[in-house]
Structure formats: C-alpha cells, structure tokens
Amino acid sequence: MSETRGAAVRFEKVQKSYDGENLVVKDLNLDIAPGEFLTMLGPSGSGKTTCLMMLAGFEPATHGEIYLNDRPINNVPPYKRGIGMVFQNYALFPHMTVAENLAFPLQIRKMSKSDQEAKVKRALEMVELGAFGNRRPAQLSGGQQQRVAVARALVFDPELVLMDEPLGALDKQLREQMQYEIKHIHENLGVSVVYVTHDQTEALTMSDRVAVFEDGRIQQLSAPDVLYESPQNSFVAQFIGxxxxxxxxxxxxxxxxxxxxxxxxxxxxxxxxxxxxxxxxxxxxxxxxxxxxxxxxxxxxxxxxxxxxxxxxxxxxxxxxxxxxxxxxxxxxxxxxxxxxxxxxxxxxxxxxxxxxxxxxxxx
Amino acid sequence: MSDPATAAVTATTPAREEVLTTHDGQPLKKSLARALRREKMRALMLVAPLLIFILITFIFPIGDMLFRSVENNIVGDTLPGTVRALQNWDSLSGEAPGETVFAAFADDMMVAQEEKTHTRLGSRLNYDQPGISSLFRKSGRRIAKMDNEAQVEAFKAANPLWGEAAGWQALRNSDAWPDALPATAISWANFSRFVESDKRGKVDPANEVPYSFTFAALDEDLKAMPPETLQSLASSSNADVAAMFGSLQGKVADIPPSTYKEQFLQVDMDWGLVENWATIKRLSPEFTDGYFLAAVDAERRADGVHMKPENERLYIMLFWRTILMSVMITVSCILLGYPIAYLLANLPVRTSNMLMILVLLPFWTSLLVRTSAWKVLLQQQGVINDVLVWIGLIDDTNRLVMINNMTGTIIAMTHILLPFMILPLFSVMKTISPSYVRAAKSMGATDWTTFWRIYFPNTVPGIGAGSILVFILAIGYYITPELVGGTSGVFISNRIAYHISSSLNWGLAAALGSILLILVLGLYWLYDRIVGIDNVKLG
CATH class of the missing domain: 2.40.50.100 (RNA polymerase II/Efflux pump adaptor protein, barrel-sandwich hybrid domain)
Structure with missing residues (x-):
C-alpha cells in the first residue's frame, strides 16, 4: 500500500430485521482498518449484502450503530456519506455516455469543467478504457462495463468503496482477470474496500481479511490463509475450500x-x-x-x-x-x-x- | 498445396463459385427465395382473415368517406348540358349567361325534377351559395310549364320529319350523331332518362319525338355550326337526314330563338344573378377543393380564395381548441399519472396489484356511466359544489361552473384517459433498476438530483408512449365532450359528427376528418423528429 488514506469503519452491535420477526443480521461487531480490503463472504441469505446496504445507507440499522471514521452515520443520508459503490449489475446510467457517467459524481460536487475532464480521463485510463468515453454503456461488453463501474465508484476519490458481487455476471476467465485488476487498483489507491461475494476463490485471492457470514453472524474474520488453514468451526471449514x-x-x-x-x-x-x-x-x-x-x-x-x-x-x-x-x-x-x-x-x-x-x- | 494441380484448382474455384447452386443445380438464391416465399405465404394466410375483415369494415369505408371530401360529381351528373354550355361563359364578365345556358339548364332541370334530384343539388349548392336551394325548388315546380312551341313549329314547318320519330331515329343512326350535334345528343340522353322515369320503362324513348327542350339544343348546335358542316349533313347518305338538314340550309338564322332565359327570370329574378351561375360553374368539375376550404374557414369567390368574414369563422378556432384541450388533457394525465405509476412500480407486488386493479377499474366501467357520473359530480347543484358550499368555501350564489364548458371536458377526459398514461409509464418504470437510484445517491446526488438527472430521463420513453396514446385518443374524442362539453368544451369531432348525422354535409365532414388525420400524422412525424419513435416503449 503506497499510502493509507482509507476510512475506518466500525459496526457496533448492529442488528437488522425487515419484518420485525426474523433477524437478518444478528449482533454484528466489525472493525475495518483504514486501507483494508475486507471481503464479506457467505451463502445467499447470510446477511452480507444487508450489512453492505446498511453501510451504504440504503437500509437503516434496526439496532446498533455504524461508525465511519469514528462518526456515527446512522442518521446520515447515503448521498452525504461519500462512499463509492459498485453494483452487481453495474448500474451504469443508460442515458449517459461513459464519460458522462464518470463525470456525474464530479458535477454533483460542482467541480470545474476542466478538473472534471482531467479526472474522468485519468479514471478511464486507470481501467484502460481511455478510448471509450463517448460510448454508451450498452455498447460495451460486460467486462468493460464492469471497469467503468469501478472507475465511476473511484473517480470522486472516496475513502471507502463498497462492491456488491461486482464480478457475478462475468465469465470465469474475465472474472479472474478483473480480480487482479481490482486488487491492483486497491493497492495503488489505498482506499478501504468492502467487498461482498459468495465466491470463496474471489475472497481468498483479493482480500486482506475475510469475514465469513452465516445465519446473520460473522463465523470467522481472518486473513485468507488463516481462514483456510485454521477454520474456527465446521461451517467455515466446509465453506472455504x-x-x-x-x-x-x-x-x-x-x-x-x-x-x-x-x-x-x-x-x-x-x-x-x-x-x-x-x-x-x-x-x-x-x-x-x-x-x-x-x-x-x-x-x-x-x-x-x-x-x-x-x-x-x-x-x-x-x-x-x-x-x-x-x-x-x-x-x-x-x-x-x-x-x-x-x-x-x-x-x-x-x-x-x-x-x-x-x-x-x-x-x- | 505443393502439388501444382491442386494449386490451380484452388485458384480457379472462386470464379466458378460466383453462382452458388444447390445439389440439384438450382441457383441457391432462387431456391432460398422459394423457401422463404412459402414461409411468407403461410404467414400471410394467418393474417388474411383479419386483414380482409379490416379492409372491408375499416379501410374501404374510411377511404370512401375521405374521398367524399373532394368528390363532387353531383353537378356534372344532374346538369350535364348546363355544365357544357357554361364552359363558354366567363364568370368574371359580370353578366349572367345567355340563352344557350338557360336552354340547356331548362332541359337538365326537366329531367332533374322528374328524377327528384334537383332539391338534392340545390342543398349541395346551398353550402356554397346560400339561398340557391329555394331557387331550385321553386323552378322545379314550374319547369314543366315552360314553353318552346315557336321553335318546334319552325322545325316542323321546315320539314315534317323533324316532328316524326322516324326522322330522329335516322338522325341518331347517322354519322353526324353525336359529334356534329353535341348539345342535341346530351339533350336526347336527358330525354331518354326523362321518358324512362316518367313512363317507368313502359315506353321506349327510341320511338318518340323528343320534348321541346331538345329542339332548343338542336337550334343551338345549328347556330354554332359552320356552314360546311351543315352542307355535309345535307348531303348525308341517309335520305331522311339529308332531307331534314337540306330543308334547313340557309334558314338557320330564321328559326326563332328559345325564350328560356326570360321564362326563368319570370320564375325568379335571382336567376339573373352572376353569383348563382358562378357557383354552378365553379362546382361543375368532378373534384372540388370547396369542402377543404370550408373546413379552414375559407371560400372561393369569383376572384379567388378568401377567408370567410370574421363572424362566420368556426373551424380553425375549433381545431385550435381541440389541440389545446388535448395538450392540456395530456399534461394533466402526465402530472396525475406519473406519481401513481411510480408507486405501482415500486410497491411490493401484492399492494401494487391491488392498486393496479383500482387503476384499471375505470376501464371496466361503461364510458357513458363514467361520463354521467362526472355530470352528477360537477354540475352546479352537484356533489362537489354542495360540499364546497357546505364547508363554506364558496357562497351558495357563486357555485362553480364546472360542467358544460372546457373545465368539464378536461376533468372528465383526463379521468377517462388516465390509464393510457399510467400503463406505459408503469411498464417503463418497472424496468428501471433501483440500483440506478442507489448508484446516484452513493455518488452524492440528493433525492431531487437523482430523480431529475437519473430517474426521470429513463422514464421519458414511457412519457412519450403515454402522451402519444392520450393525445391521439383525446384529439378524436367525441362522446365525452358531447355529454359534458356544452358549447365551449366541444371538439372538432363533435362538429364532424354533426355534419355526418344532422346537416348531412358529408363532404365537409370528410374534409374536417381528413384534416384531423393529417394533423395527427403531422404531429406524430414531429414527435418522431424531436423525441424519436424508437424511444417509445409500451412495455
């Protein structure tokens, strides 16, 4: 990590229920260090995406508090949190070109036109799509759209980026390639990344630490090798490898x-x-x-x-x-x-x- | 590839492959076309029943109806001789036409009143020249009493054959008929129609001497004829014909002229008015632009096309009002439908299904019932006014006028057309991924910015589709404005209906309908240019 400018995140006794009868997230306590690449891994329905949505601000926590850089953010609306996000289906705005998509968060921040252009250019070059600025998202392949989505989440220099199964729709080869690219971007920029996936290979290759979710709880939170070598319980042993x-x-x-x-x-x-x-x-x-x-x-x-x-x-x-x-x-x-x-x-x-x-x- | 023979074959292959063939030697393209044709025929057979049904019940009747906006053969059919005679009359001369025209007119009128078509013609001409219809009715009653005995006698005196059926038969069988005697030929055709109608087919007109009107036409032809033609007629191979015309040689000028003009002026002095004749002449061609001119508040006078006087204009104002009200209805539908569609698209399925039923409920209720319900609600002694008075918002003496005017039409039609806006909007909104909104918010956009920059642009195709549907339906709507529109809230379609069913001026109705159709197509084209029809999504 060249520099550490990432944000610290802390979940404190967070609980979440959608219907008032079942807890989707049960007593979540989690510390994410600045600049860390943390993956939330688990089968579907284990509560990992809900945790991510609570962090992004799209779902309110039923109980407990989430801190971003030691500031409680439960009552901060999502647009004030300054968290970049990459979605599973990319969520590129179909009515805008690639460059307009990237410029959107910069326009919101009232950046000058020339600064916007410079930043968009740099972000596109970072994901090796410098020549694609004038295309519409629909004219790009899945992998290219994915890169644009990553570039858009990073273009406004957020301290924290959330990725919700961003490689789920790609084929195997492309997925492996993108894993390395995302990993390298993370290493170069030093942002904190919270990454959600159900693919254990992805989790092991990319993360600093992996949180294995099951039944609304973190079963184990460790570095990938520890997770593999020393599983703490049968679920983790079974789920990883x-x-x-x-x-x-x-x-x-x-x-x-x-x-x-x-x-x-x-x-x-x-x-x-x-x-x-x-x-x-x-x-x-x-x-x-x-x-x-x-x-x-x-x-x-x-x-x-x-x-x-x-x-x-x-x-x-x-x-x-x-x-x-x-x-x-x-x-x-x-x-x-x-x-x-x-x-x-x-x-x-x-x-x-x-x-x-x-x-x-x-x-x- | 080292073998030279193989190399040579490879080199020549492309040239030989220019025409690809199937195994049995047929050209591949032909074969493919045949295979596809079978597919197409099968597809055509599947649509054939509907296609034929639509053609017979929809396309043809509409085409026929629209054709009536320019069709105008009533004058030419009813007054064939007059139309011919009027060709030589200049409507700008300032003088009524001469005896020639009146003679032909008398002849045509004789048949017309026998066939009872002169009143119909009168009403048609009345659209363009008010007052002329009574002139026709009046003259129709008197036409049988008109007299031309002096001329008939003069011809008979010259040669008795002119008063015998045999003479006329010979004439009709000769080479001279009908080219040398055009007016006489037309008059003879009139006479035949007259006899057919008068005697109900019991008498063969071929065995009759024509009525006195035909003699006026004959006189006309002879006086217009150069002497050489008369000479050649007099030396016709047929002895009777030669005798009949021989007797007239040098005496044509002595035949007393007919006096139909005088007689018509005795019936009504208005027959001397240039305008009446100008109208007949103007409407004599088979096609007319008169209906279209009338539909845009213009008229053709002797000196060209003019707008009608200010107080007689109606249709342009009605077209404007129709467009304006349709736009207002469309905008109301967007404003009311957008939030509902959003709710429908974003609520959980069970709730949104329930809401969808409520949206569709008006569809399943009779249009008349809904419109009448609005009458009950909106009238001055109606529910809404009563409530407003009861809660003291308005004074009992100042009850709101919400029906039988524009307000009533807009309220009722917005309600009726609302589902047509909600459904396309809903189906478009359903396809907008909620992650767009989340993505925008994660990038720092406020709720409003997210809506305006991200959500709204993606719903434009739905707005477009809904607007086209609502606008086109509204612009041709008839029943609701008729019931709740009063006088200030009616559409052009109500006027069209009036001309179809009450005034029976189908030509004008057809012209108004054609303009409405062109207007809609024009707006559609404009929409395609501005928004692009590819951007319209119905689901």
Missing amino acids: ENNKLSGKVTKLKGNVCEVELDDGTMLKADAVNVEGVGSRTTISLRPERVEMYPDKKLENQIEGTIREVLYLGDHLRVVMSVAGNPEFIVKVRNRGERWQLAEGQKQKIGWAASDCKALDPVA
Missing part, C-alpha cells in the same frame, strides 16, 4: 492436542480448535491435499480406506475413498510422474499429520 469430515468423540484433551475416537473405533490425533471437552462429540476437518497416499511411518495418523473412484485431472489425481464411515473422503495426490497403483476397490493405507486435522464443533 474442499474439506473431509470425520465424526467422532473426544477421548483425551491435552492443551491444543486431542485424541478422537471415530465412530468406527479408529483413533486419531488432532488439533483441538473447537471442542467442548472430553466426551463431547466433534467433527474432524481435513484438507484433501494434506493426506499422504503412502504415509511415512512418522505420521501420527494412519488409517486404511477403500478406493472408490480415481479421477485423472492432469496436475493431480483425485481419489475418492471410503474412510472410517465417510464414503466421500477425498484425497488429492500430486502428479509427480510416478506410476501409482491405484485401482478401484483396492484397500489403501493413508496418513496425515495431527496438526493438519482440526477437531471442530460437531455437525448434526
């Missing part, structure tokens, strides 16, 4: 390490992240790529399973196994050029380190 689940009971708990007896009697060692104590039920979470096919004797956990299916995916093999009562246990085997003897129906020994599997809250 691929995950193998094994159900069992805690038999021994010593500091951060616990022993778990799986339902078929197998004993495993695991990191105790979210267990209530000895005797309580737990779900072991394990990433498929952390499983060794021909385990070293030193690995703490060794177990035998049956191979059900082998899929060749080029850079890796995807092996579906039946392990300890879980028929969908997935192992990703890196393609090292060795000739694996993996046949369907074959018994196979596998193993993994205790620190790679996390004992989390039980899943019903």
Whole structure:
C-alpha cells in the first residue's frame, strides 16, 4: 500500500430485521482498518449484502450503530456519506455516455469543467478504457462495463468503496482477470474496500481479511490463509475450500492436542480448535491435499480406506475413498510422474499429520 | 498445396463459385427465395382473415368517406348540358349567361325534377351559395310549364320529319350523331332518362319525338355550326337526314330563338344573378377543393380564395381548441399519472396489484356511466359544489361552473384517459433498476438530483408512449365532450359528427376528418423528429 488514506469503519452491535420477526443480521461487531480490503463472504441469505446496504445507507440499522471514521452515520443520508459503490449489475446510467457517467459524481460536487475532464480521463485510463468515453454503456461488453463501474465508484476519490458481487455476471476467465485488476487498483489507491461475494476463490485471492457470514453472524474474520488453514468451526471449514469430515468423540484433551475416537473405533490425533471437552462429540476437518497416499511411518495418523473412484485431472489425481464411515473422503495426490497403483476397490493405507486435522464443533 | 494441380484448382474455384447452386443445380438464391416465399405465404394466410375483415369494415369505408371530401360529381351528373354550355361563359364578365345556358339548364332541370334530384343539388349548392336551394325548388315546380312551341313549329314547318320519330331515329343512326350535334345528343340522353322515369320503362324513348327542350339544343348546335358542316349533313347518305338538314340550309338564322332565359327570370329574378351561375360553374368539375376550404374557414369567390368574414369563422378556432384541450388533457394525465405509476412500480407486488386493479377499474366501467357520473359530480347543484358550499368555501350564489364548458371536458377526459398514461409509464418504470437510484445517491446526488438527472430521463420513453396514446385518443374524442362539453368544451369531432348525422354535409365532414388525420400524422412525424419513435416503449 503506497499510502493509507482509507476510512475506518466500525459496526457496533448492529442488528437488522425487515419484518420485525426474523433477524437478518444478528449482533454484528466489525472493525475495518483504514486501507483494508475486507471481503464479506457467505451463502445467499447470510446477511452480507444487508450489512453492505446498511453501510451504504440504503437500509437503516434496526439496532446498533455504524461508525465511519469514528462518526456515527446512522442518521446520515447515503448521498452525504461519500462512499463509492459498485453494483452487481453495474448500474451504469443508460442515458449517459461513459464519460458522462464518470463525470456525474464530479458535477454533483460542482467541480470545474476542466478538473472534471482531467479526472474522468485519468479514471478511464486507470481501467484502460481511455478510448471509450463517448460510448454508451450498452455498447460495451460486460467486462468493460464492469471497469467503468469501478472507475465511476473511484473517480470522486472516496475513502471507502463498497462492491456488491461486482464480478457475478462475468465469465470465469474475465472474472479472474478483473480480480487482479481490482486488487491492483486497491493497492495503488489505498482506499478501504468492502467487498461482498459468495465466491470463496474471489475472497481468498483479493482480500486482506475475510469475514465469513452465516445465519446473520460473522463465523470467522481472518486473513485468507488463516481462514483456510485454521477454520474456527465446521461451517467455515466446509465453506472455504474442499474439506473431509470425520465424526467422532473426544477421548483425551491435552492443551491444543486431542485424541478422537471415530465412530468406527479408529483413533486419531488432532488439533483441538473447537471442542467442548472430553466426551463431547466433534467433527474432524481435513484438507484433501494434506493426506499422504503412502504415509511415512512418522505420521501420527494412519488409517486404511477403500478406493472408490480415481479421477485423472492432469496436475493431480483425485481419489475418492471410503474412510472410517465417510464414503466421500477425498484425497488429492500430486502428479509427480510416478506410476501409482491405484485401482478401484483396492484397500489403501493413508496418513496425515495431527496438526493438519482440526477437531471442530460437531455437525448434526 | 505443393502439388501444382491442386494449386490451380484452388485458384480457379472462386470464379466458378460466383453462382452458388444447390445439389440439384438450382441457383441457391432462387431456391432460398422459394423457401422463404412459402414461409411468407403461410404467414400471410394467418393474417388474411383479419386483414380482409379490416379492409372491408375499416379501410374501404374510411377511404370512401375521405374521398367524399373532394368528390363532387353531383353537378356534372344532374346538369350535364348546363355544365357544357357554361364552359363558354366567363364568370368574371359580370353578366349572367345567355340563352344557350338557360336552354340547356331548362332541359337538365326537366329531367332533374322528374328524377327528384334537383332539391338534392340545390342543398349541395346551398353550402356554397346560400339561398340557391329555394331557387331550385321553386323552378322545379314550374319547369314543366315552360314553353318552346315557336321553335318546334319552325322545325316542323321546315320539314315534317323533324316532328316524326322516324326522322330522329335516322338522325341518331347517322354519322353526324353525336359529334356534329353535341348539345342535341346530351339533350336526347336527358330525354331518354326523362321518358324512362316518367313512363317507368313502359315506353321506349327510341320511338318518340323528343320534348321541346331538345329542339332548343338542336337550334343551338345549328347556330354554332359552320356552314360546311351543315352542307355535309345535307348531303348525308341517309335520305331522311339529308332531307331534314337540306330543308334547313340557309334558314338557320330564321328559326326563332328559345325564350328560356326570360321564362326563368319570370320564375325568379335571382336567376339573373352572376353569383348563382358562378357557383354552378365553379362546382361543375368532378373534384372540388370547396369542402377543404370550408373546413379552414375559407371560400372561393369569383376572384379567388378568401377567408370567410370574421363572424362566420368556426373551424380553425375549433381545431385550435381541440389541440389545446388535448395538450392540456395530456399534461394533466402526465402530472396525475406519473406519481401513481411510480408507486405501482415500486410497491411490493401484492399492494401494487391491488392498486393496479383500482387503476384499471375505470376501464371496466361503461364510458357513458363514467361520463354521467362526472355530470352528477360537477354540475352546479352537484356533489362537489354542495360540499364546497357546505364547508363554506364558496357562497351558495357563486357555485362553480364546472360542467358544460372546457373545465368539464378536461376533468372528465383526463379521468377517462388516465390509464393510457399510467400503463406505459408503469411498464417503463418497472424496468428501471433501483440500483440506478442507489448508484446516484452513493455518488452524492440528493433525492431531487437523482430523480431529475437519473430517474426521470429513463422514464421519458414511457412519457412519450403515454402522451402519444392520450393525445391521439383525446384529439378524436367525441362522446365525452358531447355529454359534458356544452358549447365551449366541444371538439372538432363533435362538429364532424354533426355534419355526418344532422346537416348531412358529408363532404365537409370528410374534409374536417381528413384534416384531423393529417394533423395527427403531422404531429406524430414531429414527435418522431424531436423525441424519436424508437424511444417509445409500451412495455
């Protein structure tokens, strides 16, 4: 980050209900640092977009307070908040050209004509659309419209930019390209960005921190790698990346390490992240790529399973196994050029380190 | 490609492919056209029933109606001889036409009064020349008593064949008929019609000697004829014809002239007025611009086109009022319909459906009932006035006049046409994403700026569509202004209806209707130029 001129945002005990019967957002507490790229990630209906709308001022908070740079903004109308916003369907004004779209927030701010032109030009160059100023939005492709929308949200130098699933309508390749572009723009400008998405790849590649939403609450708020490596509960483990689940009971708990007896009697060692104590039920979470096919004797956990299916995916093999009562246990085997003897129906020994599997809250 | 033979083939292929063919050798374009033609025929068959229905019940009658605005064959049909004779009369001469015209006129009138068409002609001429219709009626009663015995006797004296059917038959069968005797031929045709009508087809006019009017026409032809023509007639191959004309050689000047002019002037001195004859002459062509001139308060006098006197002008004022009131109704509809449409488009579906039913409710009520309801509400002893008096807002003696004037028409028609504005507005507003408004606000625009700069421009197509609908419907509206408009609140369409059903001046009605149609098309064109018809969205 070259400079930090972004805004700080704080949600304090924010609740939101639309109908007075159900809470869409339950007790949200969140601090966003200046210049941070924070992503709100979650399945649809988890309350993430509602949080964004409350921050933008389009939905009032039912309870609690939202602060922007330590100033409560619950009673500030959206047009006075000075927050840039990018919408899912871009929301470019169809009756204006691209340049007019970009000049609109500057006209509102009564900027001089020459300043407007200079800023519009710079913003268009930033998104590499310098030659498109006179086009109508309808004459642009989806990706170009997206860039214009980003440029328009940034052209008036807001300290905070909100993005509501801005890449949802793009195809995969374009989406990946735009992820990098948005990331770079953020790094160059140093604004705070609150980004809403349901796509975990997007969240992991772009964000400084990710807030995983479910059921109106933040389940975990961490940097992407922490989120992946150390999920705090089963929902997060399941939602971020691929995950193998094994159900069992805690038999021994010593500091951060616990022993778990799986339902078929197998004993495993695991990191105790979210267990209530000895005797309580737990779900072991394990990433498929952390499983060794021909385990070293030193690995703490060794177990035998049956191979059900082998899929060749080029850079890796995807092996579906039946392990300890879980028929969908997935192992990703890196393609090292060795000739694996993996046949369907074959018994196979596998193993993994205790620190790679996390004992989390039980899943019903 | 290294093989030279292959290269050669490749090089020549484009030239050979100029005419693409199908497998059986047909040119591809022809084949495609045939395939498409079948599709088109099928499509045409699907629309055919409606197309035929519309043609028969709509296009043809309207076309026929509009054609009446210029059609004018009544004069030529009723007074064929007179029209011919008037060609030689100059209406600017300041003198009434001579005996020739009167003789032909008497002949035409004889048939017309027998066929009872002279009063109809009189009423038609009366549109242009008030008073002439009574002249026709009066003369029609007296025409049978008009006399031309002196001339008939003179012809019979010259040669008895002139008084015999055989003589006339020979004449009609000769080469001279009808070119050498044009007036006589027209008069003979008149006489035939007269006999057909008088004797109801029981008598064949071919076996009759024509009535005395025809002798006047014959006299006319002979006096206009150069001597050589008479000479050649006298030496006709037919003995009778030769004898009949031979007897007249050198005696044409001795035949006493007919006295129809005198007799007509005895019936009414007004037959001596130049204007009456000028009107007949002016209206004798098959087509006339008279209806259109009348429709714009102008008239054609002997010396050209003039506006009518100030106190007789009516239609231009009515056209202006129609346009003005239609504009006012359209504007009222926009002002009242816009907020409703906005509400409809932005409320939750259940509420907006309920509201939509309320908007459509007037559609399902009879037009007459709605209009009558406005009468009840708006009249001076009506509900609204009563309430205003009751709450003391107005004095009992100063009750508002809200009906039988412009106000009444505008109120009632705004109410009736409002759905036509709301529906297109609603369907356009429905497509405007709420994120536009949010985006504008996030960029710092106030509610008003957001509305005026972002929301409103996107609803312009809806306003355009609604305005076109309402304006075009309003400009031709008839029933509501008729019921609540009184005298100051009526439209041009009410005047058209009056001419169709009361005054029976269909030509003028057609001209007014044509002007209205042209006006609407013109405004539509103007709208297309300014707003662009592509910008109109109906949903």
